[in-house]
Amino acid sequence: MKLAAITLDLDDTLWPIMPVMDRAEQALQEWLEVRCPEVAQALPVPKMRALRDQVFAEHPELGHDFTALRKLCLRAALLPHGYGEREVEEGFEVFYAARNRVELYPEVGNALERLARRAPLVSLSNGNACLVRIGLSGHFRGQVTARAHGAAKPAASIFHAACAIAGAEPARTLHVGDHPEQDVTGALNAGLAAAWIDREGQGWQLPSPPPRTFACLAGLAEYVEGL
Numbered sequence: 001m002k003l004a005a006i007t008l009d010l011d012d013t014l015w016p017i018m019p020v021m022d023r024a025e026q027a028l029q030e031w032l033e034v035r036c037p038e039v040a041q042a043l044p045v046p047k048m049r050a051l052r053d054q055v056f057a058e059h060p061e062l063g064h065d066f067t068a069l070r071k072l073c074l075r076a077a078l079l080p081h082g083y084g085e086r087e088v089e090e091g092f093e094v095f096y097a098a099r100n101r102v103e104l105y106p107e108v109g110n111a112l113e114r115l116a117r118r119a120p121l122v123s124l125s126n127g128n129a130c131l132v133r134i135g136l137s138g139h140f141r142g143q144v145t146a147r148a149h150g151a152a153k154p155a156a157s158i159f160h161a162a163c164a165i166a167g168a169e170p171a172r173t174l175h176v177g178d179h180p181e182q183d184v185t186g187a188l189n190a191g192l193a194a195a196w197i198d199r200e201g202q203g204w205q206l207p208s209p210p211p212r213t214f215a216c217l218a219g220l221a222e223y224v225e226g227l
């Protein structure tokens, strides 16, 4: 393959997302305790999670836009207690700031440098992480989010949008991610090459042939340098 660009998933590919979401929920709860104590009392973290699940289920049309969904959750939590858009925006900012305090997997900083020397990198995420806030934007030519694009992986259109930003044909673009359907199957269906990051060693479970698989980004960087 003549490599022209690399598109990279973010959550669970560059950093683990579960601890980040736990900390973001906790930060929001602590903010509520100070700013909107009745809400904190009525909706401790487990109840806030249940509300989130309910709001997400009621708005499948916003499945690509976690920012809009989170704000809907905050409205559902805050408005019945007499709070308004100001508190919704403040609460979202508390959550979003914590959501962008990620801890990279140990090899990622070095691997991104190696990958970026080989081809332009474009991030391609269904989540709403901000590479500028995280401090990684210097490695990337551009950032594509499902929220900005209007559709989520595995839609072919979002892969093509990332290729366009990189100025590369899909056939010469390698997409890298942890999710079998959203990342691997989606990329292949959009005409890209795909590499799967299987950190847990779970093995390929889909009926399709197993993709090129790496346990972490160091192995991927070595592979890409050999292309």
Ligand SMILES: [Mg+2]
Pocket: 009, 010, 011, 012, 013, 177, 178, 179
């Ligand atoms: Mg992911």
